Structure formats: C-alpha cells, structure tokens
Amino acid sequence: MKFEQTNRATAAALGFLAVAGIFAGLAVAVKLTLNPPAIDADRAAERSRALAEIRVAEEKSLATAATLDASRGIVRLPIEAALKLAAEKWRNPSAARADLNARAEKAAAELPKAPEKPSAFE
Amino acid sequence: MNPTENNTFCPNEIDASCRVPLLALFGGAALWLVLGLALGIAAMLSFHQPDLFAGCPFLSYGRAQAAANDLLFYGFVIPAALGVMLWIFARLSRSPLALPLVPVAAANLWHVGVLVGTVSILLGFSTGHPWLEYPRAAAVLLFAAFMLVAVSAVATMGFRLNRELYPSHWFLFAALLWFVWSYATANLFLVSGHPPRGVAQAVVGWWLANNLIFVWLALAGVGIAFYFLPKIAGKPLASSGYALFAFLTLVFFGAWAGIPPGAPVPAWLPTVSAFGALLSLIPVIAIGIIAKKTVCGAKVPCRGGPFCFIKFGVLGFVVSSLLYLGEFCPRASRVLEFTWFQTGVTQWQLLGFAGMILCGAIYEILPRVMDRELPFAWLVKLNFFLFAGGTLLFVVPLLLGGVEQGLKLRDAAVPFADTGAAALKFLRVSTTGQLLALLGSLCLLLNILVMTIQWKLGLVKCVVTAVTAPLNAPEVKS
Numbered sequence: 133m134k135f136e137q138t139n140r141a142t143a144a145a146l147g148f149l150a151v152a153g154i155f156a157g158l159a160v161a162v163k164l165t166l167n168p169p170a171i172d173a174d175r176a177a178e179r180s181r182a183l184a185e186i187r188v189a190e191e192k193s194l195a196t197a198a199t200l201d202a203s204r205g206i207v208r209l210p211i212e213a214a215l216k217l218a219a220e221k222w223r224n225p226s227a228a229r230a231d232l233n234a235r236a237e238k239a240a241a242e243l244p245k246a247p248e249k250p251s252a253f254e
Numbered sequence: 255m256n257p258t259e260n261n262t263f264c265p266n267e268i269d270a271s272c273r274v275p276l277l278a279l280f281g282g283a284a285l286w287l288v289l290g291l292a293l294g295i296a297a298m299l300s301f302h303q304p305d306l307f308a309g310c311p312f313l314s315y316g317r318a319q320a321a322a323n324d325l326l327f328y329g330f331v332i333p334a335a336l337g338v339m340l341w342i343f344a345r346l347s348r349s350p351l352a353l354p355l356v357p358v359a360a361a362n363l364w365h366v367g368v369l370v371g372t373v374s375i376l377l378g379f380s381t382g383h384p385w386l387e388y389p390r391a392a393a394v395l396l397f398a399a400f401m402l403v404a405v406s407a408v409a410t411m412g413f414r415l416n417r418e419l420y421p422s423h424w425f426l427f428a429a430l431l432w433f434v435w436s437y438a439t440a441n442l443f444l445v446s447g448h449p450p451r452g453v454a455q456a457v458v459g460w461w462l463a464n465n466l467i468f469v470w471l472a473l474a475g476v477g478i479a480f481y482f483l484p485k486i487a488g489k490p491l492a493s494s495g496y497a498l499f500a501f502l503t504l505v506f507f508g509a510w511a512g513i514p515p516g517a518p519v520p521a522w523l524p525t526v527s528a529f530g531a532l533l534s535l536i537p538v539i540a541i542g543i544i545a546k547k548t549v550c551g552a553k554v555p556c557r558g559g560p561f562c563f564i565k566f567g568v569l570g571f572v573v574s575s576l577l578y579l580g581e582f583c584p585r586a587s588r589v590l591e592f593t594w595f596q597t598g599v600t601q602w603q604l605l606g607f608a609g610m611i612l613c614g615a616i617y618e619i620l621p622r623v624m625d626r627e628l629p630f631a632w633l634v635k636l637n638f639f640l641f642a643g644g645t646l647l648f649v650v651p652l653l654l655g656g657v658e659q660g661l662k663l664r665d666a667a668v669p670f671a672d673t674g675a676a677a678l679k680f681l682r683v684s685t686t687g688q689l690l691a692l693l694g695s696l697c698l699l700l701n702i703l704v705m706t707i708q709w710k711l712g713l714v715k716c717v718v719t720a721v722t723a724p725l726n727a728p729e730v731k732s
Contacts, residue, residue, distance in 0.1 A: 137413050141352050144412025145405045152401065152434045159439040168451050 203243055263349055269623045271350030272341050275406075276623050277706055278361035279337035280616055284699040286329025286368060287609070291692040294322035298685045301678065312376040320387045321375040326604050327385065327466070328396060329368045332433070333361065334612040335474040336403045339426045341619050342481050343407050346423065347414030353406045360402035367395030383444050383459050385466055393441050400437070404430045421497035425477025428505060429470055436465040453519055464512025467603055468534075468578060472504055472571065475611045476541055479568050482615060483548045486561045492547030496540055504537035511579065515587040524584075531582035538579070542572040558635030563614025566642050570606035574599055577653070589664060594677050595656025602649040605641070605691060613641060613698055620705060629704040633697040640694030647687025655680025 170176070193208065200206045209217065221228040297318035299306050307313040336357075344351045351357070371388030374380065380387040388396065407430060411423065440462035449455055484491045491497060510530025513523045545568040556562045577599045580586050590596065617634050621627055628634065655677035662673040 137349070137415070141409040141412040145352075145409040148404060148408040148430070149401075151431060152404075152438075155431075155435045156438055156442075159435075159442050163442055163447070166450070167448065168454075170448070171451055 201239075204239055204241070206239055265345070265622070266625065268344050268348070268350050269341075269625065271354055272344055273623050273709075275340060275351065275354060275357035275361060276337045276619065277702075277709070278358050279333045279340075279364075279403075280620070281702050281706055282361060282365040282368075283330045283334040283337070283612075284616075284695070284702045286325045286333075286365075287695045288692065288699050289372075290322050290325030290329055291688060291695055293318050293325060295685060295688050295692065297322055298681065298688065301681050302685065311378065317376050317378065317380070320380055320384075321372050323385070323600075323604075324375065324387055325368065325372055326609075328371065328388070329365075331471070331474075331604060331608045331612065332400070333364055334616060335429070335478065335608070336400070336407070337361075338478050338612065338615045338619065339429070339474070340403065340407050340410065341623065342422055342426060342478065343410040346420060346481075347410055347416075349410065349413045349415065351406065352409035352413050356406045357403045360399040360406075363395055363402070364399035367392045367399060370395065381445050383440075383455070383462075385463050386440055386444055386459070390441075390445050393437075393445060397434075397438060397441070400433060404434065420481075421491060421494055421501065422477045422481040424498070424501050425473045425480065428501070429473035429477060432465065432470050432473055436462055436470065453517075456517070457513065457519060457523065460512040460514070460517070461509075465509055467600060468511065468575070469504065469508040471603055471608050472508065472537075472541075472575070475567065475571060475608050476500075476504075478615050479545065479564055479571075479611055482560070482564050482618060483545060483568070486564070486618070487549055487552035487554055489548060489552055492544045496544050500537040500540035500544065503540070504534070507533035507536070510534075511582055513582075514591055515582060515584040516591050524582075528582045528584060531579040534579055535576070538572055538575040541568070545572075558638040560614040560618040560634075562638050562642075563610050563617065566638075567607050567609075567611030567614065570602060570610055570645075574602040574607050578603065589660035590656060591660075593656035593659040593663070594652045594680070595660065598649045598652030598656055601652065602645070606645045606649060609645070610641065613637065616698065616702075620702070624705055624709060626705075626708070628701050629708065630697070630701055633701055637694045637697035640690050640697065642694075644687045644690025644692070644694055648684050648691055649687070651680040651683040651687070655684070 194211045196208075197210055197213075198208045200208050218228075221231065296307070296313050297315050300315040300318075307318075311317070340351060340357060367388070371392030374389045374392060375387050379389050381389060386393075408427070411427065440458055443450060443458045444455060444462075450458065480491055480497060507530050511527050511534055512530075513519065513527035515524045515528060517524055545565075549565060554561055556565065581590055581596065581599065617628070617637075658680070659673050659677045662668045662676050663670075
C-alpha cells in the first residue's frame with residue numbers, strides 16, 4: 133500500500149512538472165511565433181538597401197572599364213589598371229604634368245554645337 | 255513517517271510534518287505583511303505632505319506604492335496561501351507532507367526573491383509593469399520557489415489514501431497551475447527578451463493582473479474557505495454540485511475579464527472582457543450562496559476567532575468581486591476609470607478577502623502544527639477587529655473618493671486640479687484605516703514570532719538536555 137502511494141505521489145509530482153512544462157513550451161512557442169520585428173525595422177531595411185546599392189555602384193566604378201563621354205573621349209579604367217598607368221607615367225613628372233593638363237583641357241573643351249534640326253515650316 | 259497498523263497517520267503526525275515548512279512560510283509572510291502595510295502608509299503620506307520624502311527618492315509614491323503592493327501580494331498572500339495549501343493537502347490526504355525539506359528550501363528562496371525584488375523597486379529598477387515590477391532575477395527566484403512548493407503539495411495530494419477529490423482540492427490544485435501559467439507567460443512576454451510592441455504590452459499586463467488578483471486569489475481563497483467553513487461550522491459544505499459549478503464557471507469565464515472598457519485597443523477586446531466579467535458574476539454569486547448555506551445555522555460562537563476571519567473574508571470576496579467586475583461595465587467605467595476606486599477594490603481583494611481568510615487559516619493551523627496554544631491568544635480577537643475595521647476604513651473612503659473624483663472628472667466645468675483635491679479628505683480617513691490594519695498585522699507577527707522563538711528555545715533545551723544527561727553505566731567505556 134505504501135509503495136503504491138509513493139508511486140502515485142511521484143507520478144502526481146511528475147505530472148505537475150510535465151503540465152507546467154507544456155504550459156511553458158506553449159508560451160515559448162507563442163513568443164517565438166509572434167515575435168514582432170523591431171520598431172525601426174522598416175527604416176533599418178531601407179538604410180541597408182541604400183548602403184548595398186552604394187556598394188554595388190562603387191564596385192562597378194572601381195573595377196570595370198567604360199566609356200563616360202564618347203564625344204570628348206573620356207573613359208573610365210579599372211582602379212588597378214589606372215594605378216599602374218599613373219605610376220608608369222609619373223616616372224617622368226614634367227611629361228605626366230603636361231599630359232594631365234592636355235587631358236584636362238580636352239575634357240573641359242566646349243563641344244561643337246549640334247546641328248540645328250531643320251524646321252518643318254522652312 | 256510512522257504509519258500505524260492500518261497504514262493511516264494520526265493528525266498529530268501530519269501536523270508535525272508541516273511544522274518547519276509552515277513556520278518558514280508564515281513567519282516571512284507576516285513580516286512582509288507588516289512591511290507592506292508600512293510602505294503603503296509611507297506612500298500615502300505623499301498626499302498628506304508632498305515634500306515629506308522629497309529628499310528620499312526610494313520612498314517616492316511611484317516606488318513605495320509598487321513595492322507595498324508587491325509585498326502584500328508576493329510577500330504575504332502567496333507564501334501564506336502556499337503554507338495553508340500544504341497543510342490542507344496533507345490533512346485531506348491523511349498523510350504527512352511529502353518531501354518536507356523541499357518547501358523549507360522553497361520558502362527561504364521565495365523570501366530572498368521578495369527581498370531582492372522589493373529592494374530593486376525601491377532603488378528604481380522596477381520593470382514598470384503593474385504586478386510584475388520585480389526584475390528578472392527576483393522573478394526567477396519566485397518562480398523556482400513556487401514550483402518547488404507546488405511539487406511538494408501535488409506529491410502530498412497524490413499520496414492521499416482516499417481517492418475522492420473534495421472541492422478544496424479542485425480550487426487549490428487549479429491555483430497551483432494558474433499561477434505557474436500566468437506568471438511564467440507574463441514574465442516571458444514582458445520581462446525577458448523582446449517584449450511585444452505598443453499596446454500589446456498593456457494587454458498582457460491587464461491579462462496578468464486579472465489572472466492574479468481576481469482568478470488566482472479567488473481559487474486560493476475560496477479553496478481555503480471551502481475547507482475551513484465546514485470544518486469549523488461542523489457542517490458539510492452546502493453542495494458539492496454548486497461548488498463544481500462555481501469552480502468551472504470561475505475558471506472558464508474569470509480569465510476573460512481584465513481589459514478596461516476605455517482601453518485604446520481594438521473594440522472587440524474590451525467587449526469580450528466586459529462579457530467575461532458579466533459571466534463571472536455567476537461563480538461569485540454561487541460561492542456566496544454556498545458559503546451562506548454552509549454557515550447559516552452553525553452553532554459556533556464567532557467572537558473574533560478564525561471563524562470570524564474566514565466568514566468576513568468570504569463576504570469580502572463577494573463584495574470586492576462584485577465591485578471589481580462592475581468596473582468592466584462600460585457605463586460605470588466611464589466614471590470610475592483612473593480614480594481611487596480601482597485602488598480601493600484591489601486593496602479590498604488583497605486585505606479584506608485574501609488577507610482575512612489567510613489570517614484566520616493561520617490562527618486555526620498554527621496551534622495544531624506547533625502542538626501548543628498561541629502565546630497571545632487574546633491578540634487574535636484584537637487582530638480581527640483592527641484588521642477588519644482597518645480594512646473597511648481603508649477601502650471604503652477610497653471607493654467613495656473614487657466615485658466623487660470620477661464624477662468631477664466628467665464635469666468639464668471643474669478644473670482638473672480640483673478633481674484630485676476632491677479625494678484628499680477621503681485619503682486622510684483611508685490612511686487611518688491603513689494604520690489600524692498595520693496594528694492588526696503586528697498582532698499576527700507577534701504571535702508567529704514568539705511561537706517560533708519558543709519552539710526554537712524548546713529545541714535548544716532538548717539538545718542541551720540530551721548532551722548534559724548522565725550516561726547509563728553500560729554506555730560508559732571503562
């Protein structure tokens with residue numbers, strides 16, 4: 133009889149712990165399921181997106197070659213190639229300076245006017 | 255444990271097995287009750303002389319009132335109720351307390367948790383959520399201690415010889431589960447990790463407050479009353495069927511209340527809450543009828559003893575519950591919300607209902623558990639009149655002041671400052687009531703303290719006698 137009683141008491145205590153554990157598990161599950169995003173989540177996402185766009189644009193402008201202004205002959209070089217070219221040219225500083233001035237003048241020179249469109253009434 | 259031949263235990267053995275855990279729980283509870291009421295008075299003094307504690311931030315109203323409320327609920331009501339539950343489970347099981355050392359450790363853990371929480375609030379580290387002000391460390395201690403006591407109580411219940419479950423079993427077992435569920439869930443949502451955003455925090459807070467202050471108190475207090483009323487009155491409980499009906503309706507409908515009608519939340523929430531409050535009137539009325547039928551005709555003198563405490567407590571339950579549930583009526587809420595009325599109802603539930611029933615139960619249990627009379631038995635009567643009179647003098651002016659304050663708040667012609675000033679005369683009377691309740695609680699503390707000291711002195715005397723006793727001749731080695 134005593135053994136049976138002890139078993140029942142142990143089972144009751146374990147049952148209580150199990151029920152309490154189920155309650156706790158349900159509460160944790162609800163908390164994890166309904167975990168709301170932070171109050172500034174939208175703004176943080178927008179800032180992250182803008183930063184990513186800037187990084188992509190930087191990467192593109194630093195690592196690729198492209199024609200920037202075909203009429204003036206201005207091109208963009210990858211940064212590695214540009215560094216090598218600059219280092220090569222500036223071994224002779226006076227020639228490099230003269231070349232730099234010439235290129236600056238070419239870049240700043242006025243473009244010839246575009247031919248006027250013929251008028252439909254002439 | 256010394257089972258007799260037919261494997262049953264005599265009441266003295268059962269009571270003796272509860273002695274140390276109950277002393278640990280009741281002693282701390284009485285001390286926290288006195289400190290809680292004293293802190294409550296300190297908080298209310300801010301309204302009588304606002305600059306009294308101007309240079310003392312930890313006694314400012316916001317901190318002292320929160321600490322006082324938590325001391326009354328977590329410091330007094332819960333440990334006292336747990337102690338009474340342990341004894342009732344052991345008595346109903348007709349077997350000694352299972353795992354008696356576990357509740358002793360749990361009681362000490364609980365009191366440390368209350369101390370840590372109260373000091374944290376007074377130092378300004380409250381979480382800011384009503385009834386959940388204790389920081390995470392204190393909450394973990396309280397939860398662990400509650401689980402330990404609950405395991406001992408449930409194991410004792412499983413140890414019972416008679417397989418029948420009494421109404422007290424239903425209520426008290428549900429109270430054990432209810433606290434674990436409510437307290438853990440609310441702490442998980444509000445105190446740990448990322449709390450929910452915006453008004454959802456307030457909704458969780460209201461849910462917790464309703465579950466603790468209305469449902470849990472009702473389960474524990476009524477469960478204890480349903481054990482003692484028939485026992486003292488010498489009559490069976492009026493009807494187990496009624497009791498089952500009251501229990502089920504309380505559990506099903508009680509937890510739906512809690513969201514005030516004026517809460518800035520989707521309209522369905524306060525509407526469902528008001529409907530839940532309306533349906534919760536059913537168990538309150540049923541419990542009132544059961545108590546009345548059980549007590550009426552009992553030929554037991556009621557001269558300020560435990561019977562008076564418990565009868566007053568049950569009456570306090572019915573009245574305070576009706577007032578509490580009335581707050582969820584939209585028309586009443588428009589007047590009573592944000593006034594002293596809510597404070598009055600809460601204090602009535604804590605002191606007039608739970609406090610009275612627990613004091614009565616402690617006075618009934620202590621002499622049996624300690625196997626000696628109370629050291630100051632005459633203080634019981636004084637305690638009853640001071641505590642009952644003090645509680646009424648404390649809460650009734652708050653209720654009346656709340657109504658007057660609410661009516662003035664509704665009147666656009668009355669300046670806002672005048673609405674607060676209108677309640678001042680009521681607060682002065684109310685503080686007198688608090689003082690009387692404090693004096694009453696000192697009677698309880700004195701009885702428990704002196705009884706504990708006497709018991710410890712007895713233990714020391716036994717040890718000294720055993721050590722100094724002359725040895726018998728055969729025990730002496732030559």
